[in-house]
Amino acid sequence: MSNVGFRIYTKINRPSRELVEAFADIPVANIADNMGRITCVDSYIKPYNEAKLLGTALTVRAPLGDNLMFHKAIDMAEPGDIIVVDGESNMNHALCGEIMMRLAMKKGIAGFLIDGCIRDVDALKDLDFAVYARGSNPKGPYKNGPGEINVPVSCGGQAVLPGDIIVGDSDGVVVIRPEDAEDLVAKGTKHNQNEVKVFEEIENGTIDRSWVDESLKAKGCEIIE
Numbered sequence: 578m579s580n581v582g583f584r585i586y587t588k589i590n591r592p593s594r595e596l597v598e599a600f601a602d603i604p605v606a607n608i609a610d611n612m613g614r615i616t617c618v619d620s621y622i623k624p625y626n627e628a629k630l631l632g633t634a635l636t637v638r639a640p641l642g643d644n645l646m647f648h649k650a651i652d653m654a655e656p657g658d659i660i661v662v663d664g665e666s667n668m669n670h671a672l673c674g675e676i677m678m679r680l681a682m683k684k685g686i687a688g689f690l691i692d693g694c695i696r697d698v699d700a701l702k703d704l705d706f707a708v709y710a711r712g713s714n715p716k717g718p719y720k721n722g723p724g725e726i727n728v729p730v731s732c733g734g735q736a737v738l739p740g741d742i743i744v745g746d747s748d749g750v751v752v753i754r755p756e757d758a759e760d761l762v763a764k765g766t767k768h769n770q771n772e773v774k775v776f777e778e779i780e781n782g783t784i785d786r787s788w789v790d791e792s793l794k795a796k797g798c799e800i801i802e
């Protein structure tokens with residue numbers, strides 16, 4: 578039986594918690610720089626508080642302005658999951674508010690990443706629960722379906738698969754396939770260490786800036802005295 582457009586897959590192949598947590602101290606920019614700079618969600622999707630986003634994707638496809646499947650996803654989610662909602666970038670209805678955020682928090686859900694709108698933005702400022710969304714709208718959602726859970730979704734121009742590792746900070750959000758994660762933890766950690774070295778060189782005045790002029794010269798830039 579196939580019920581395309583209105584179906585729920587219950588199983589997610591989640592990476593280990595340890596592997597997900599290994600990204601905790603790596604800024605999103607330092608992860609993205611090791612991924613060809615092409616795996617970040619659209620910058621229109623913004624954090625609504627200071628809480629860090631780190632967890633495993635449970636995906637939802639929500640038809641325009643309808644959050645029935647989003648509610649079901651909260652009930653299905655496990656601690657550490659991030660509910661990633663493909664709301665088709667719709668700006669006309671909120672897909673969640675404070676009730677759903679508090680419910681999710683209580684369950685240990687790690688956050689919401691929503692290509693669509695939220696509401697109760699003022700209340701969210703004081704909640705220790707990460708919510709990233711495209712915008713806000715006071716108009717509430719419908720609850721009729723259809724929709725799908727745990728299928729590949731589009732969120733901020735990125736394909737997100739159930740089980741993907743999601744990392745967000747004030748700069749934005751990056752999407753990581755679990756099979757790439759170990760390598761990216763190693764590269765991101767090295768990236769962090771290199772940056773610490775650069776910061777030290779800036780402080781003690783030993784930073785080598787010769788690469789700027791060398792690069793301009795190699796690219797044929799004319800410098801006029």
Ligand SMILES: O=C([O-])CC(=O)C(=O)O
Binds near residue numbers: 678717
């Ligand atoms: O009506 C809904 O499902 C969303 C909502 O306002 C809330 O979560 O507070």
Ligand SMILES: [Mg+2]
Binds near residue numbers: 673674675676697
């Ligand atoms: Mg509400």
